[in-house]
Amino acid sequence: MANISSAAVSPVVEADHAYVFHSWSAQGTLPSFAVDRAAGCYVWDDSGRQYLDFSSQLIYANIGYAHPRVVAAIQEQAAKLATISPGTVNAQRAEAARLILSHLDGSFAKIFFTNGGADANENAIRLARLFTGRAKVISHYRSYHGNTGAAICASGDWRRIPNEFARGHVHVFGPYLYRSEFWASTPEEECERALRHLERVIQAEGPETVAAILFESIPGTAGILVPPPGYLAGVRSIADKYGIVLILDEVMAGFGRAGQWFAFEDDNVVPDLVTFAKGVNSGYVPVGGVAISESIADSFTDRVFPGGLTYSGHPLGAAAVVANITAMEDEGVIENAAHIGDHVLGPELLALARRHPVVGEVRGAGVFWAVELVSDRTTREPLTPVAMSALKQTLLDRGLIPIIQENRIHVVPPCIVTAAQAHAGVAIIDAALTEIEDSVGAIR
Numbered sequence: 001m002a003n004i005s006s007a008a009v010s011p012v013v014e015a016d017h018a019y020v021f022h023s024w025s026a027q028g029t030l031p032s033f034a035v036d037r038a039a040g041c042y043v044w045d046d047s048g049r050q051y052l053d054f055s056s057q058l059i060y061a062n063i064g065y066a067h068p069r070v071v072a073a074i075q076e077q078a079a080k081l082a083t084i085s086p087g088t089v090n091a092q093r094a095e096a097a098r099l100i101l102s103h104l105d106g107s108f109a110k111i112f113f114t115n116g117g118a119d120a121n122e123n124a125i126r127l128a129r130l131f132t133g134r135a136k137v138i139s140h141y142r143s144y145h146g147n148t149g150a151a152i153c154a155s156g157d158w159r160r161i162p163n164e165f166a167r168g169h170v171h172v173f174g175p176y177l178y179r180s181e182f183w184a185s186t187p188e189e190e191c192e193r194a195l196r197h198l199e200r201v202i203q204a205e206g207p208e209t210v211a212a213i214l215f216e217s218i219p220g221t222a223g224i225l226v227p228p229p230g231y232l233a234g235v236r237s238i239a240d241k242y243g244i245v246l247i248l249d250e251v252m253a254g255f256g257r258a259g260q261w262f263a264f265e266d267d268n269v270v271p272d273l274v275t276f277a278k279g280v281n282s283g284y285v286p287v288g289g290v291a292i293s294e295s296i297a298d299s300f301t302d303r304v305f306p307g308g309l310t311y312s313g314h315p316l317g318a319a320a321v322v323a324n325i326t327a328m329e330d331e332g333v334i335e336n337a338a339h340i341g342d343h344v345l346g347p348e349l350l351a352l353a354r355r356h357p358v359v360g361e362v363r364g365a366g367v368f369w370a371v372e373l374v375s376d377r378t379t380r381e382p383l384t385p386v387a388m389s390a391l392k393q394t395l396l397d398r399g400l401i402p403i404i405q406e407n408r409i410h411v412v413p414p415c416i417v418t419a420a421q422a423h424a425g426v427a428i429i430d431a432a433l434t435e436i437e438d439s440v441g442a443i444r
Helices: 011-019 068-080 091-102 117-132 149-154 158-163 187-205 231-241 294-298 315-331 333-355 385-397 419-440
Strands: 035-039 042-045 050-053 108-114 136-140 169-172 210-216 245-249 273-276 288-293 359-365 368-376 403-405 408-411
Touching (some): 108 294, 117 210, 117 245, 117 273, 136 149, 149 169, 315 333, 333 368, 368 385
Parallel strands (some): 136 169, 210 245
Antiparallel strands (some): 273 288
């Protein structure tokens, strides 16, 4: 059991710490923030206090909480058919697949449903290996693709290292001009040199051994690293040159998060496989999947795909997908996310950078932003973990749920966030930065 004082915590927290084994945690140090209910862009803790959610939980509550159409769809489906084997045909599964494909390029033919983003990437890797007859997968060091066997090895952050039991994974550095690995000084240089680095690694590994390039369209957990213009198109060109399958991971960036249905839409790129989860039904029921190009889907017409999941295309998840996508279409949710990014979050976060010397860089799109914090703008030394922990607590104390990742605040409210709510959230961040700067001397 975690080391907690029963007098200092609620019975809910005490019970959680006693019985729940938490992910990515030392079990002696566990969260104490208990969520009781949520609606729209707001969450209430178990004491009844209201918070504005700028986290979308793990960046998935795209349509917000308790959306009546999604809730009703799940209730109606549960009353009619709560579960069914994936080896059967179900109307909700077929309609969910059709709707997802309707927002993709016409070269995509089928949807393979999974339980979430990790096993979406797992199965995309399997598809690429079976299609090409090759083994290796190239991915970014600054990336996260999930916590299953191949997906965690494809990930680039610290969580990969104690879990490297899968074979055939190779990593490269992607573009990140603020902390360039390529001594670049412009986006054009960063793009050109990152692409050169990728191609040289492929050549050194042996192109005939590389099955797939697996990149997040916009690396999310790693820092919302919006690629420079031309990068994804250059990756597509390299993949084509060497007969490599291009997988774009849209688990976090898709379904409105970046102000578009899919974040790669403006890059003139059509991948071979697209992985998704999170925003496809805003996390109301666990679901994910892989959008499969016609050529890859056709290769399994007469041979068995050796993969499957007990809950693949689960009717409750599929019903939530249908309701989520149709509500997004009808209510202009994607357009709202783009508008908020262009006219509220983008300009106001950039204004924060002008007012606060602790802000090193602001980057993002739609409702998918990162504020990178530094102790020195000249050296770009990251803000310390102690200061970031204090900042997180200050934001919570002021009524905002943030995502704090290393030395960054990830500003990721639901896609339905209003201009007034976005203004309010940025104002809280502004005040919290001032408070922290004042208390620790510009956070050095």
